Amino acid sequence: MKLKEQFNQKGLRITKQRQIVMEVVEKHKGRHLSSSEIFELVKENYSGIGLATIYRTLPLLEKMKLLSKICLDDGCVRYEPYAPKEQEHHHLICVKCGAVYEVEADLLGIEEKQIIMNNHFSTQNYMVKLYGYCKTCAEEDVV
Amino acid sequence: MKLKEQFNQKGLRITKQRQIVMEVVEKHKGRHLSSSEIFELVKENYSGIGLATIYRTLPLLEKMKLLSKICLDDGCVRYEPYAPKEQEHHHLICVKCGAVYEVEADLLGIEEKQIIMNNHFSTQNYMVKLYGYCKTCAEEDVV
DNA sequence: TACATGATGATAATAATTATCAGTATCACG
DNA sequence: CGTGATACTGATAATTATTATCATCATGTA
Incomplete structure (x- = not known):
């Protein structure tokens, strides 16, 4: 090993x-x-x-x-x-009920990555967190 | 007021x-x-x-x-x-030195937003945080 | 101006995490 | 397969961030 x-x-x-x-x-x-x-x-x-x-x-x-x-x-x-790069996943966090969902996708497009590169930031192994409302909470609340 | x-x-x-x-x-x-x-x-x-x-x-x-x-x-x-939607900005966090940079850009493309929608998540007012290495730390470390 | 009650300051209480330290276990070396 | 240097551990005290409590105060309406 x-x-x-x-x-x-x-x-x-x-x-x-x-x-x-x-x-x-x-x-x-x-x-x-x-x-x-x-x-x-x-x-x-x-x-x-x-x-x-x-x-x-x-x-x-x-x-x-x-x-x-x-x-x-x-x-x-x-x-x-x-999780190695290939299996990267991101988190959707419901700001109301706190539930956490995962999205297994590379959420940043090439253009967006370029923007970050331009800021001299190397996002090897980045992690994205999204805050919002999950289905249930979005229906209750009319935000 | x-x-x-x-x-x-x-x-x-x-x-x-x-x-x-x-x-x-x-x-x-x-x-x-x-x-x-x-x-x-x-x-x-x-x-x-x-x-x-x-x-x-x-x-x-x-x-x-x-x-x-x-x-x-x-x-x-x-x-x-x-920050209202139009001025939304996101944070680049250096995992080594802890420095925080801001990117004033909508980092998620339309396709990526679609992926999230498909998860029944309404990302009104979302926030993205990126972890990685800032210029200085990326040069020191050969990760 | 007076009063109903929402807000405050001081402080005690929690919760998550970090530091301390004496005793224990790992592993390189013989 | 000992053995010793030292990394690691468990117990616990100490910190740090945050929340709860409660008597007193201040806001805004009548």
Whole structure:
């Protein structure tokens, strides 16, 4: 496995805790788990885990591009398995009910990317979040 | 001023505090002020203000579409003056140095909007955030 | 001007996250 | 297969951002 090398290169160690955190997030692909949700799920397999370890592990796995951090503006940081470029997906966040939907599409056209390039911004691995109203909420509210 | 009516309609009162908060955010258009930054700035003009008032006022002004909330994923909520549709702008966030740039362009093409519509999501007043590397950081890092 | 009640300031309470530190486990090396 | 250097962990204290509480104050209508 290349993972081991990736860790060793940086003097990092592969621990049981780190492995289980990875497993849990991968198992729940499609969800957007908060740190404390991950804590609860990890405890099911490894009851001795400490919350501090969760908070230390998640940013580390993010830096290693094993997880992606997402902020859905609900007051906590969330994580999902890292998606390579080809499987990039974006989030539609309903500002009313908070529901989160995913769109698996490259939402930026070539022209738009050009605009960003012109700003000297390299959007390798970008992420788009759209705020709006989901079907249900759009019908209720006549905004 | 239509503002007064807008407040009265909902049984809300126009207070000195609310006015100064608005003034401060408008005065710093282009910046993305956090709640505590706004607190500090308001104190310069109105030293008696309480932090709780800031936290009560900002979401209220947001609901009235006088301010926009932005989350730049740095652990706090930020605000900027509300931008009507024509002046919509988006944020480029450097994941390395945290710098925030603005692009004043409609980043989603018609096709892309269609994709979103197909998901039954009405993106009236959407906001796009792009994560990536700014010029400086892209040069340092060979990602 | 007076009053009904919405708004405020001070502060206690929560919630998410970070820092500290002594004890533990990993893994390179022999 | 030890063993030791040190990275990692769990427990917990400390921070930081935000929300709730409540007595007092100020707005705007009558």
